[in-house]
Amino acid sequence: MHEAERKNLFENTSVFKAIARLAVPTMIGQIILVIYNMADTFFVGQTGSDAMLAGVTVCMPAFMLLSAISNLFGVGGASAISRSLGRRETGRAYRCASFSFYGCLVTTLLYSLGVFLLIDPFVDLLGGSHSEVHSLAAEYLTVTVVLGGTATAMNALLAHLLRSEGRSFHAAIGVILGGLLNIALDPLFMFVILPRGREVFGAALATSLSNVIALLYYVAVLAKGRHKSVLRFIPEARALADGIPAEILSVGLPAFMMTTCENVSYAVMDALTAGHGLIYQAGLGVAKKINMLAHCAVRGIAQGALPLIAYNCAAGNDKRMKDAIRLTSVSAVAAATVCMVISLSATRPLVEAFIHTQAAAECGEAYLRILCLGCPFSALAYVMISFFQAVKEGKTSLILALARKGVLDIPMLFIFNLLLPPFGLAWATPIADSVCCIMAVLYFART
Numbered sequence: 001m002h003e004a005e006r007k008n009l010f011e012n013t014s015v016f017k018a019i020a021r022l023a024v025p026t027m028i029g030q031i032i033l034v035i036y037n038m039a040d041t042f043f044v045g046q047t048g049s050d051a052m053l054a055g056v057t058v059c060m061p062a063f064m065l066l067s068a069i070s071n072l073f074g075v076g077g078a079s080a081i082s083r084s085l086g087r088r089e090t091g092r093a094y095r096c097a098s099f100s101f102y103g104c105l106v107t108t109l110l111y112s113l114g115v116f117l118l119i120d121p122f123v124d125l126l127g128g129s130h131s132e133v134h135s136l137a138a139e140y141l142t143v144t145v146v147l148g149g150t151a152t153a154m155n156a157l158l159a160h161l162l163r164s165e166g167r168s169f170h171a172a173i174g175v176i177l178g179g180l181l182n183i184a185l186d187p188l189f190m191f192v193i194l195p196r197g198r199e200v201f202g203a204a205l206a207t208s209l210s211n212v213i214a215l216l217y218y219v220a221v222l223a224k225g226r227h228k229s230v231l232r233f234i235p236e237a238r239a240l241a242d243g244i245p246a247e248i249l250s251v252g253l254p255a256f257m258m259t260t261c262e263n264v265s266y267a268v269m270d271a272l273t274a275g276h277g278l279i280y281q282a283g284l285g286v287a288k289k290i291n292m293l294a295h296c297a298v299r300g301i302a303q304g305a306l307p308l309i310a311y312n313c314a315a316g317n318d319k320r321m322k323d324a325i326r327l328t329s330v331s332a333v334a335a336a337t338v339c340m341v342i343s344l345s346a347t348r349p350l351v352e353a354f355i356h357t358q359a360a361a362e363c364g365e366a367y368l369r370i371l372c373l374g375c376p377f378s379a380l381a382y383v384m385i386s387f388f389q390a391v392k393e394g395k396t397s398l399i400l401a402l403a404r405k406g407v408l409d410i411p412m413l414f415i416f417n418l419l420l421p422p423f424g425l426a427w428a429t430p431i432a433d434s435v436c437c438i439m440a441v442l443y444f445a446r447t
Contacts, residue, residue: 006085009166010311015323023304023328025172026163027335030300032179034292038354039179041289043186045354047199050282053355055136055200057285058128058270061263062115063144066153068259069111073104074160075306076252079390080244081164081230082307086314092242093230097161099239100248108153116146127270130278140204148208151215158218161231164307170221178214182206251389254397258385261406268413269425276422283363284426286354287371294339294375295382298332302386309390321391329383336379343372367426374430377437378404384440388447396443404436 009018044052077100084093115122119138123129128137144152155174162171189202222231266288273284305328312321343350351364381404388397412428420427 006166010082010086010308011315011317011320015308015320015327018308019305019324019327019331022163022166022168022308023301023331025168026159026304027297027300029159029172029175029179030296030303031293032176034289034296035179035183038289038292039183039186041286042354043190044199044203045286045356048356049199050278050357050360051130051132052136052200053282053360054130054278054285055128055133056140056203057282057289058123058126058133058267059137059140059144060285060288061126061267061270062122062141063152064263064266065111065260066108066145066149067156068256068263069107070104070153070156070160071259072107072252072256073100073248074157074252075255075303075389076100076248076250077157078160078164078303078307079251079310079392080247081161082310082390083314083392085165085230086311090230092244093165094232094234095236095239095242096244096248097231098233098235099244100157100161101233102235102239103245103248104153104157105150108150112146112149115141115149119146125271126267127274127281130274133278136200140200143201143204144207148204148211151208151211155211155214155218158215158222160303162218162221163304165230166307168304174214174218174221177217178210181210181213185210247392250394251392251397254385254389254394254401257398258401258405261402261404261410265405265409265413268410269428272413272417272425273422279357279360280363280422282355282357282360283351283365284367286351286360286364287367287426289354290343290350290368291371291375294336294343294372295378297335297339298379298382301328301332301335302383306386306390309387313391325383325387328386329380332379332383333376336375340372340375343368343375363422366423370423370426371429374433377430378433381433381437381440384444387444393447396447400436400440400443403439404432408432408435 009021041053041056044056077096080096081093084096119141123134123137123141126137128134155178159171159175185206186203189206190199194202222229226232269284270281273281305324308324309321312324347365347368348361351361351368355361355364381400385397385400409428409432412431413425416424416427
């Protein structure tokens with residue numbers, strides 16, 4: 001994007017149109033992302049095997065940790081790049097992009113290596129200790145995280161960085177491309193190419209291959225627009241100077257911790273549910289994935305608006321920044337409320353799209369009805385957290401991120417699991433989201 005075009009989008013275009021241009025493609029991309037994450041569950045569910053279904057769903061926290069790594073460098077990098085552009089510091093924006101790129105690449109490679117070396121205890125920790133589930137989960141992790149993890153993380157990183165200079169459309173196309181490919185390749189590998197019994201391996205292979213192709217798309221986009229973009233990944237020592245690492249990591253850390261704690265929370269939830277039986281674990285896994293739709297829609301809106309907020313904060317245009325925050329909040333809460341209403345009114349059909357055993361479907365229905373109640377509260381909290389990331393209030397966003405997932409909900413998981421088994425532990429999610437929402441609004445009002 002040329003500098004004049006970028007300046008017009010961030011400074012002169014109406015707030016409504018600017019957010020629509022930045023956030024709508026991102027939201028659509030995030031919805032496609034969760035749909036393609038659900039595709040594995042959907043097609044594996046067609047096998048009628050609760051063990052295969054549990055094997056895929058228990059891997060979700062480990063797979064989503066790749067998103068946490070990309071958020072660490074992507075959210076922090078996008079915020080730093082947008083603020084640099086708002087201050088007309090183009091050279092600094094170049095260096096911020098470079099540090100984000102190589103930081104994400106190295107960290108992802110280390111994580112994938114760690115999973116490879118410790119895969120058996122790692123699977124058990126995720127809740128895959130059941131003998132039927134363990135081998136399937138280990139196979140899925142090997143393909144999606146050990147072999148395909150780098151492509152997955154770098155895809156998400158490049159989408160963040162493209163949005164930082166206003167290219168939300170291109171960022172969303174990459175996400176959508178990967179999602180649609182995964183949906184198309186899943187049944188091809190699972191039911192046509194590979195023999196019966198290898199469905200989990202086929203799902204994992206489809207996921208990794210689709211991410212590799214999406215990464216090639218991003219590489220092509222960056223290569224074509226290299227002369228007018230600030231995203232130039234030239235390794236240089238100056239990327240480690242001028243406070244760039246500290247700025248990126250301090251802003252990206254809350255996003256990393258929120259995603260990481262969310263996945264730790266899911267892993268704890270899976271481990272506790274496994275104690276009640278395989279049908280409860282399968283039902284919860286499906287309910288969580290359906291409930292992710294609201295969270296991904298909100299995440300898309302907030303991430304799309306973040307560069308606009310950061311740019312105008314750095315440029316000193318407080319009125320435009322506040323208008324952007326107000327519109328983003330209303331849009332996110334509205335989208336989350338719609339998702340909650342759909343989940344409550346069509347719970348059984350949604351669950352039965354993935355589960356074909358009656359007992360597990362009944363469990364999934366009960367879990368989903370509880371989990372979706374927190375959607376509007378988590379939406380507002382997420383927008384507030386994104387605001388603090390955009391304006392370089394890393395400490396506040398970190399406090400809220402840890403409160404939403406980790407500090408509040410994990411202790412409540414154990415408490416409600418003891419008081420109201422087997423479905424009580426699901427109440428930890430909407431209660432923690434509500435408390436975090438109240439905290440976020442109070443912090444925002446003070447700011």
